[in-house]
Amino acid sequence: MIDLLKNYSINARRMKKSAIRELLKLTNRPEIISFAGGLPAPEAFPIDEMIDLVEGVLKNYGKKALQYGPTEGYPKFVEQLIKWEKEQNGIDIKPENLLITTASQQALDLVAKILIDPSDPVIVERPTYLGGLQAFNQYGAKFIGVPMDDNETGINMGKLEQTLQKLKTDDEHYKFVYIVPDFQNPTGITIPQEKRKRLIELSEEFQFLLIEDSPYRELRFEGKEPEMMYKMDNTGNVITLHTLSKTFAPGLRLGWIVAHEDIIDKLNTAKQATDLCTPSFTQAIAAEFMARGLLLENIKKVKDLYKKKKDIMLDSFKKYLPERKDITWTRPEGGLFLWLTLPGYMNTSTLFEQALEEKVAYIVGEAFDCYGVMKNAMRMNFSYPSEEEIVEGVKRLANLIKKNIKD
């Protein structure tokens, strides 16, 4: 056999197996209560509704739904999404502003493909979505992390501006800032309206694209919804990524990108060489699902379920975690995750083995940090475990934390 190491591309040599994925395998043991995954609750999958509609899709549109489709998307699905964006987010888009993707991860890959050259600085929140880091890393991104504010409003704008100014002074060719503005993965934090406005102003001032990755936006349990940055924007600098993975079913792998038509055109060309098109069949099903008004219904069901689970997790934190200034957590108004911070001397990687012994699991904070140094935090998922498991799992975790407190 040829010597693979000599033959892999520089891109390939950069790709590391995700340590998290390997850890996640350990957490699949049935006796473990896992807050580690990012999976939607399977009890919320609209299985009966799908049984009801799939036969019709095959009978009425089978010849199109099983055929190759346009790279930009299956026309009926495109139509539904345009209507959706209008009704839900108040934006008027044309088909030229939309590209269907094989879910959000492909959107991230395509954005990276058309924007990142090796060693290009890419600005991200600390912490940020792991899958974003992986997608950008493939193309050789040099990450520049900007910390969050302490008051659960997301990225620190002062630090962001300093970073941008420094890059400008250094003549660095950075191209975008990656933001997860709604119920961020991993922290659950939402960026308020005022900050969003300022982000858009900065994008024009410092000439960068703003990647608004928003997979959880529809899952708001409480509080007031800030506008989508794409809606607030008049510059054309915002690229928004949406998905049905959290509101319908991740197993369909359906997402979409909303952006200026020139950007969509380039993304479309990239997608054509990447997978020709997203499955017509799943798009046809989603189009019918939306046309029947089932997506809205399903979102309501999912929100009720997750809100309850989130409240139970917060209640259990209050009840079981030691009351200390150096143990804090976020209080998300939606989404699937929250962020638990432990005393600075604790290392959640080291704790992880003990956690498995106690039969509870989470994801270590450092996985979401582009610098890999946020050692004393963890991401907690509340969508997948049952209500009972949440209570019991938090108890186990609290015991573990108490055991490791030094004072």
Place this chain on the structure above:
Amino acid sequence: MIDLLKNYSINARRMKKSAIRELLKLTNRPEIISFAGGLPAPEAFPIDEMIDLVEGVLKNYGKKALQYGPTEGYPKFVEQLIKWEKEQNGIDIKPENLLITTASQQALDLVAKILIDPSDPVIVERPTYLGGLQAFNQYGAKFIGVPMDDNETGINMGKLEQTLQKLKTDDEHYKFVYIVPDFQNPTGITIPQEKRKRLIELSEEFQFLLIEDSPYRELRFEGKEPEMMYKMDNTGNVITLHTLSKTFAPGLRLGWIVAHEDIIDKLNTAKQATDLCTPSFTQAIAAEFMARGLLLENIKKVKDLYKKKKDIMLDSFKKYLPERKDITWTRPEGGLFLWLTLPGYMNTSTLFEQALEEKVAYIVGEAFDCYGVMKNAMRMNFSYPSEEEIVEGVKRLANLIKKNIKD
């Protein structure tokens, strides 16, 4: 808005909108008989069988089929494919040798991603599959084309060896040779057993990977089947790409890669950052389809249909095309395409406008040539048009060719 041209990656600047895709749009007018597309015949889609099985898939496996799945593939589908490769192609593979892809185009993208650095020479047949050229081009491949033999046996081995020797002498770091060995797109040519053996020997002698892209292999109408190169190989240098797009339905976007486990491992890491996983739902459907023995049945149906269409096209060529030494065509034993060569002074790009006026369409040969200079040839698809359309379309094409003959 920021200046996009200044901000696109080098990769993105390399991506050109496919001229062919734009031409194809013109051929969609209903009055045009099109031999241009590469679409399977929709009358062969197993719609009734799918209606019958999808409900069961949702009822029995819904919670898994609608959830995120492993990057390597949905376990039941992996199981079926291992069985399939054993029974159909006589190869024994383990799960570690297999990666499910969002159809063949994604397989090509992933192979390119892990192997091609900008300016790496990539060796391809002339002509070769357009989608392969597009996928490799994205990563900056420098194409080196090797011509075909005249006797319908595919790549000229003497020229290939010269090319390899030259690259070796020049210390060029080429990494793979891309071959479509079975009923090649665009020519319909199959590479015989002896040549396959020699290709594998050369892969060891000159240390390259051999990409065996084989989407049409199962569609053999007649003649003896050579073995898969992956089967003949003992070196570990062969990467084989398969798909259900031509045997089941392209709208499901399902393919798979068979290769040495180290290569699969790297491809898996790349896929994880590219789209996390292929839709579980379509994989679950395909697994059930195969478990019920329906894939074999469907292949039989497709082959009967396409053989008849191919014969009608060949008969029509004989009947309507001028009998001349400088007008020749291939006689494929399977697949979806054949290759028609016209007198050297004819230019199928120039002819194309006249063809549209005559209400008939094809794809210009130069699209499949890495050097873009095969001007007097065209790819003809026989799977999609009806039998009547094939006769009428060939008549129109023959008239057009006659009009353009100069002597």
